[in-house]
């Protein structure tokens with residue numbers, strides 16, 4: 325098998341990244357703060373903050389209808405980001421992140 329050129333390797337990497345990144349479809353916007361909180365409690369009902377032992381809470385976006393999403397840039401892949409839902413400790417603010425496309429598929433495809 326021929327060795328791949330750096331361009332071919334980068335293209336393969338970008339294809340892998342794209343499969344894990346939201347393409348802007350609306351499913352991530354359909355997850356409410358309540359649905360996300362129910363998901364967290366279903367996965368681990370006893371979860372507490374690893375820093376202080378407090379409880380986690382889920383904020384809402386400014387409309388109050390969508391679980392909070394942040395986007396992280398993907399190094400070396402211009403214009404792409406990974407979308408994450410956040411939950412924060414209501415006692416100390418320690419925050420945790422969950423892959424938004426994954427959670428949305430788990431929450432919405434029941």
Ligand SMILES: [Zn+2]
Pocket residue numbers: 373374375376377378413414415416417418
């Ligand atoms: Zn805490």
